[in-house]
């Protein structure tokens with residue numbers, strides 16, 4: 001009887017028995033490399049990048065913007081275990097790099113970076129930053145980087161060699177670093193983009209940021225930066241957001257179609273604050 005009452009209460013709270021709350025995504029792709037190996041390699045890559053930025057006096061220069069990013073991250077991160085339990089033990093970091101590059105990323109294990117170019121050129125609101133950060137965190141939670149790194153390692157040494165080296169713990173750090181780098185500098189697949197969008201709008205909504213801002217972000221991306229072709233991102237120059245996150249015609253439509261699933265979460269979060 002009690003369970004029945006709870007069910008009714010839940011159905012009412014979520015707007016009727018037929019309404020589905022939250023988005024529908026699944027992790028997919030090859031995961032040859034253990035998460036711990038991937039996270040260690042990514043953490044190393046990330047700290048190298050941050051050290052290089054610091055040497056150029058380009059790390060966290062604008063304290064106000066750094067705090068802004070970290071506040072948004074603090075709201076989004078507690079929502080992330082819903083999509084990946086491991087996120088609970090991740091050592092999250094959020095840093096801002098001074099660079100005209102229009103880019104942002106979240107490496108495996110929760111290592112987030114924004115470039116000042118994306119904040120300035122797109123004149124992002126907090127809701128829009130939450131949309132981009134949520135999208136990036138989505139890639140990390142769904143382990144798109146881990147799948148990508150696994151592919152890279154296999155391409156380099158072959159699956160049988162990779163598996164045996166993994167058993168012996170002998171994959172070279174150089175090879176892993178290279179794979180970690182490629183994991184954030186190659187374009188994602190269309191299905192991965194859609195899934196990251198959906199995770200992003202749910203994280204944002206639960207954290208009290210307007211998930212509708214995601215639509216605006218992609219409109220701004222389309223107009224704001226010309227971006228570079230995927231192939232151009234290879235050497236020296238950091239990739240632009242549009243080259244690592246190729247847009248597609250139905251992206252905005254897919255986001256809009258999923259907004260009804262997350263708007264109640266946003267409304268609930270807004271009522272709480």
Ligand SMILES: [Zn+2]
Nearest residue numbers: 188193196245
């Ligand atoms: Zn993406």
